[in-house]
Amino acid sequence: MxxxxxxxxxxxxxxxxxxxxxxxxxxxxxxxxxxxxxxxxxxxxxxxxxxxLESKVEIALFIDDNAKVSEVLALKARIEADPAVSRVDYVTKDQALKRLQDIADRRKDFVLANIDGNPLPASLEVKLSDARQAKRFGDELRAEIGGGVIADVIDNPQVVxxxxxxxxxxxxxxxxxxxxxxxxxxxxxxxxxxxxxxxxxxxxxxxxxxxxxxxxxxxxxxxxxxxxxxxxxxxxxxxxxxxxxxxxxxxxxxxxxxxxxxxxxxxxxxxxxxxxxxxxxxxxxxxxxxxxxxxx
Amino acid sequence: MIALDDVSKRYPNGTFALRDVDLRIDSGDFIFLVGASGAGKSTLIRLLIREELATTGRVVVDGEDVGRMPRSRVHRLRRKVGVVFQDFKLLPRKTVAENVAFALIVTGHEGRLVREETERALSLVGLTARRDHFPSQLSGGEQQRTALARALVNRPRILIADEPTGNLDPVTSWEIIKLLTRVNDLGTTLVMATHNAEIVNALRRRVVHLDHGMVVRDEREGLYAA
Structure with missing residues (x-):
């Protein structure tokens, strides 16, 4: 000691x-x-x-109004097979319009006027599990615009x-x-x-x-x-x-x-x-x- | 016990402190190292406790080649060799007993052994009554006796004294010398470097005379000067 x-x-x-x-x-x-x-x-x-932020990364695909449902479902299946994708939701034209109306109901400053028919496209909402793949994924899909199914690709990978x-x-x-x-x-x-x-x-x-x-x-x-x-x-x-x-x-x-x-x-x-x-x-x-x- | 074979010590500036020294010291011997200042006495002592290494030759202490000893074993050599110096080297903030016990504590001893061995060493040098004094409260002779007790407390087989009476008056010097001869009588090999002719001549022990780093005289029952 x-x-x-x-x-x-x-x-x-x-x-x-x-x-x-x-x-x-x-x-x-x-x-x-x-x-x-x-x-x-x-x-x-x-x-x-x-x-x-990664968990919030989403890519929306606007579907051409002329695309057949079977074509859209085939595209959905193909996207789901990508390992970077965690989830794909199919939003039909009707659902899209309903969402817009819901928003309009909740917000008084937002008025829907003179809607003839449904101008909104159907869409696939893709959630990614790996944000770093967002750019590659968006670019691949963007290449298919005009092919009769995908009308547009909306993504915002810059933030990540x-x-x-x-x-x-x-x-x-x-x-x-x-x-x-x-x-x-x-x-x-x-x-x-x-x-x-x-x-x-x-x-x-x-x-x-x-x-x-x-x-x-x-x-x-x-x-x-x-x-x-x-x-x-x-x-x-x-x-x-x-x-x-x-x-x-x-x-x-x-x-x-x-x-x-x-x-x-x-x-x-x-x-x-x-x-x-x-x-x-x-x-x-x-x-x-x-x-x-x-x-x- | 101690053997120097053809030992030389040359400093980087080229001067020889020791040159071709052969020396054999048996167990229980008492030898005086004499010679002028700078003759090599202190260098020889530093080689024995491996404070310095020989440039050439072999230094053996208690069966071990000091020069080839790894650094990690040097402390074991030093426990076998007690040393006292002209300037005592006491720690001023420790008492006499603490200074002596210090040598035991820092070599890994503890508890009752420290107390008992410290008291033994103090009584050997006659300082039991002064055990709680600080070095500044002691006379020169008492300080040297404290240093001696510290050197002896680990029961070394060899005791080296480098000018132990150099700072002391004649009467006190004799007290120290009497103690050293007693330690030698108890079986400890003693090597003492000194300038004190009176003591050397009175004791008539073995005298090794160094001059310019060389052994010029080695006599049994010798005198200070040839």
């Missing part, structure tokens, strides 16, 4: 012996971790948004495409910034521990003279690095969870159409990832620093 006690107390003393440097590195680690948490959350949010692009850019850009921050945090920890090592060089010399193993000499410093990491993680996570409520509220007001909520499971994953990165950076930086000293 005394050995463990020695290592722990040496680590704590090391931290408080130079509080300015220790707090500065804790602050840097906190910033790095905040960025990391922000990156993780944004990434998760965008993925959820893409998921929601753009969202996917944003996700990619954010991922790459975020990773690059994160890598830089990680490097800075590591550098600061290496320096903090170097100062701690310097402050205790007499003690280290004696430890080595009386036969302490390198591992024993190293541990207090590695723990000190992990202490800096842990403190940084605690501060960063406190900020993240304190801000989570208001920010989520604002985001939900802003994106009413996207019912994204990151539940307790994600909160746990986030906390674990942040703490994990913090400990790795702390221990890694300290190890680099002590190794350099012991190798002298």
């Amino acid at each position: 005394r050995r463990v006690g020695y290592v722990l107390s040496a680590a704590g003393q090391g931290f408080w012996r130079n509080p300015v440097m220790s707090l500065a590195s804790t602050f840097t680690v906190t910033l790095m971790l905040l960025l990391f948490a922000f990156f993780l959350t944004t990434d998760r949010g965008l993925q959820a948004a893409v998921g929601v 495409d753009q969202l996917l692009t944003i996700t990619r850019v954010l991922s790459v850009g975020g990773l690059a910034i994160l890598a830089m921050m990680l490097f800075v945090a590591l550098f600061v920890i290496v320096n903090t521990i170097r100062i701690a090592v310097h402050a205790r060089r007499d003690e280290i010399e004696i430890m080595q003279l009386v036969g302490a193993s390198d591992a024993f000499v190293r541990w207090p410093f590695i723990l000190e690095g992990m202490l800096v990491g842990t403190l940084g993680a605690v501060v960063a996570l406190s900020i993240v969870f304190a801000a989570a409520g208001p920010v989520t509220g604002a985001m939900l007001d802003f994106l009413v159409t996207l019912p994204i909520s990151l539940g307790p499971e994600f909160a746990f994953q986030l906390a674990a990832s942040v703490l994990g990165v913090a400990l790795l950076v702390g221990a890694g930086g300290a190890t680099l620093s002590v190794r350099a000293h012991l190798a002298k």
